[in-house]
Amino acid sequence: MANLKNAKKRIRVNEKKEVRNNNYLASVKTAIKKTMRAVEKKDKELANEDLKVAINRIDKAAGAKVMPKNTASRKKSRLTKKVNAMD
DSSP states (O other), X not given: OOOSHXXXXXXXXXXXXXXXXXXXXXXXXXXXXHHHHHHHTTOHHHHHHHHHHHHHHHHHHHHTTSSOHHHHHHHXXXXXXXXXXOO
């Protein structure tokens, strides 16, 4: 356990950030999975709606610096490509 006051504060701050970051990432993963399920079911309309939500959540995570911008861009690109490839 930390002894110094600033070390104790850093522990508290890091725990808060960890919870926030995990919430962002869980939200992104859920949105991506939901979109992929719509793609697998061949439901174009639902996939497009879910894609908008997923892109929004990915952008928020990247904006909060939880996810690197290039990673966010890659995830959005791959997801969009799969939705657009549907017949």
